[in-house]
Amino acid sequence: SRDIRGLSAWELRVARNEIFARHGFAFGPPELHAHFKSQPWYQPTEEEPEAIARRLTDIEWRNIALIESLERR
Numbered sequence: 001s002r003d004i005r006g007l008s009a010w011e012l013r014v015a016r017n018e019i020f021a022r023h024g025f026a027f028g029p030p031e032l033h034a035h036f037k038s039q040p041w042y043q044p045t046e047e048e049p050e051a052i053a054r055r056l057t058d059i060e061w062r063n064i065a066l067i068e069s070l071e072r073r
Contacts, residue, residue: 012071020052023052023056025044
């Protein structure tokens with residue numbers, strides 16, 4: 001958490017959503033769609049969000065929870 005403690009609200013939001021993006025999540029919010037579309041590694045899919053969520057590892061879910069706790073501060 002030391003690595004992410006100094007991030008801005010936008011950087012935390014991007015860090016949290018990057019976990020989903022790496023699994024091909026297609027974003028609705030235009031700012032996230034534009035951000036990830038500009039990343040060379042991003043390959044959005046038409047897969048249902050629930051199917052993507054089921055593939056996330058326990059570590060990924062813990063990282064999401066950690067980032068969300070920092071976002072709430």
